[in-house]
Amino acid sequence: MGYTLQYGQIWPYLPALLSGAWxxxxxxxxxxxxxxxxxxxxxxxxxxxxxxxxxxxxAYVVFFTNTPQLVQIYFLYFALPDVGILLSxxxxxxxxxxxxxGAYLVEIQRAGFASRRASEMEAAETxxxxxxxxxxxxxxxxxxHTLFPPLSNHYILMTLGTSMAAIFGxxxxxxxxxxxxxxxxxxxxxxxxxxxxxVLMTLAASTVLALLxxxxxxxxxxxx
Amino acid sequence: xxxxxxxxxxxxxxxxxxxxxxxxxxRTLDEILKSGVIHVGxxxxxxxxxxxxxxxxVVGFDVDFATEIAKMLGVKLDVVQVGSPDRIPFVTSGxxxxxxxxxxxxxxxxxxxxFSAPVHTEALGVLTLEGKPFASxxxxxxPDVTLVQVRGTTPIKFIEDNLKNAKxxxxxxxxxxxxxxxxxxxxxxIDVIDYAGxxxxxxxVKWKVLKEPIDVDYDGIGVAKNSTGxxxxxxxxxxSLHRSGKTADIWKKWFGIDMLFPVETTPxx
Numbered sequence: 001m002g003y004t005l006q007y008g009q010i011w012p013y014l015p016a017l018l019s020g021a022w023x024x025x026x027x028x029x030x031x032x033x034x035x036x037x038x039x040x041x042x043x044x045x046x047x048x049x050x051x052x053x054x055x056x057x058x059a060y061v062v063f064f065t066n067t068p069q070l071v072q073i074y075f076l077y078f079a080l081p082d083v084g085i086l087l088s089x090x091x092x093x094x095x096x097x098x099x100x101x102g103a104y105l106v107e108i109q110r111a112g113f114a115s116r117r118a119s120e121m122e123a124a125e126t127x128x129x130x131x132x133x134x135x136x137x138x139x140x141x142x143x144x145h146t147l148f149p150p151l152s153n154h155y156i157l158m159t160l161g162t163s164m165a166a167i168f169g170x171x172x173x174x175x176x177x178x179x180x181x182x183x184x185x186x187x188x189x190x191x192x193x194x195x196x197x198x199v200l201m202t203l204a205a206s207t208v209l210a211l212l213x214x215x216x217x218x219x220x221x222x223x224x
Numbered sequence: 225x226x227x228x229x230x231x232x233x234x235x236x237x238x239x240x241x242x243x244x245x246x247x248x249x250x251r252t253l254d255e256i257l258k259s260g261v262i263h264v265g266x267x268x269x270x271x272x273x274x275x276x277x278x279x280x281x282v283v284g285f286d287v288d289f290a291t292e293i294a295k296m297l298g299v300k301l302d303v304v305q306v307g308s309p310d311r312i313p314f315v316t317s318g319x320x321x322x323x324x325x326x327x328x329x330x331x332x333x334x335x336x337x338x339f340s341a342p343v344h345t346e347a348l349g350v351l352t353l354e355g356k357p358f359a360s361x362x363x364x365x366x367p368d369v370t371l372v373q374v375r376g377t378t379p380i381k382f383i384e385d386n387l388k389n390a391k392x393x394x395x396x397x398x399x400x401x402x403x404x405x406x407x408x409x410x411x412x413x414i415d416v417i418d419y420a421g422x423x424x425x426x427x428x429v430k431w432k433v434l435k436e437p438i439d440v441d442y443d444g445i446g447v448a449k450n451s452t453g454x455x456x457x458x459x460x461x462x463x464s465l466h467r468s469g470k471t472a473d474i475w476k477k478w479f480g481i482d483m484l485f486p487v488e489t490t491p492x493x
Binding site: 078081086089166167168169171175178179181182183184185187 | 308309312313316332333335336337372375376377380381393394395396400403404407408409
């Protein structure tokens, strides 16, 4: 075959790969937080809001879950400047991932809202809770236990989804891997190490989330 | 019952995939002659070396040059589209027999692939916008300068060595970089400006190309390191194409002007 594996050639690039991994984690975390906010607000509007808001949220969800995230970010990065909005690489990726995550999380949260108990809602209403207080004190704490697994799953997916940021000039893990590859041409070595780093990252994230879930929300989840 | 079916499907899929995975190795000259076809990698995003015509076929200097090579070899030409980051892995794995696409010859790449004798030259220049205060490429060595470059191209190393202060944004291909420059996402691009000419025409901004060329590089045909016979034959073939003037003709046809820095043809390789 004639090709000898040479991992030593990419060893000096490991710190660069790891700093890229850190950037991936950052982007995923920030986008997830933003998406969670949009998700909760959207689900609340879907369940309790007037019909025209509910329809708009529905349209937003349908559009953003049925188009690829890459196309969405491409639009933000390359098409918006033609109407005068210039987003940075990092900004476009973060905004795109947040909006995309928001759409998926609205769906997840809506399922949680739908599982609220009518008796608890009636009790809260008789006690004089406003809608906002009902959501905050009655619904959210009780659905957190059910929602935790799907939310952590989506977070893991988003961590892997940050790999497309490289196309827009954000030097996260995949971008750095591409650079190292074009410098050393050791494709097998570079991408196997990158894959390993992704696996370790997501395993670490799942473990942390599983521990968090078990202690705070009594949600039992599998890590592997 | 359902998991039995799923298990079965998974086994079949794995078995089928295993059949398609063949050990990667480059073909020798004899194998190419025997198979009757040569796979050539061309980058369709590098006009006029490679671009799409109205019928969505890949045409350009590279395709014409490869056609001449295939004619001399007596085999059919199969054009495979490649991009800047993947052209070298394609060659080392044997997916293609040789790659054109502005394959600049440098020692880093020569560690992994072999180069034929130079086919053409390329001059690195600076592409920027009208109104930017740069007179020469040395003015770009400042921390508030952002250069937009294509991932996996030769200027990146040059920038790392000579323009340490400038910031670099890496995008995927030339159309994206030119679009980004026209949108004001960067100050300049250092690359072979001939390739960008066609994309530049698409945007209503005033371009400025700095007069002084930074460097002249030689582009050859890239072949795999263990493909016995192909590189040696290519050297002889390229020499005869240069000598007969065919290379200059094809260049004139696609670029409109003669090669700025002609390749000196010597009979020794």
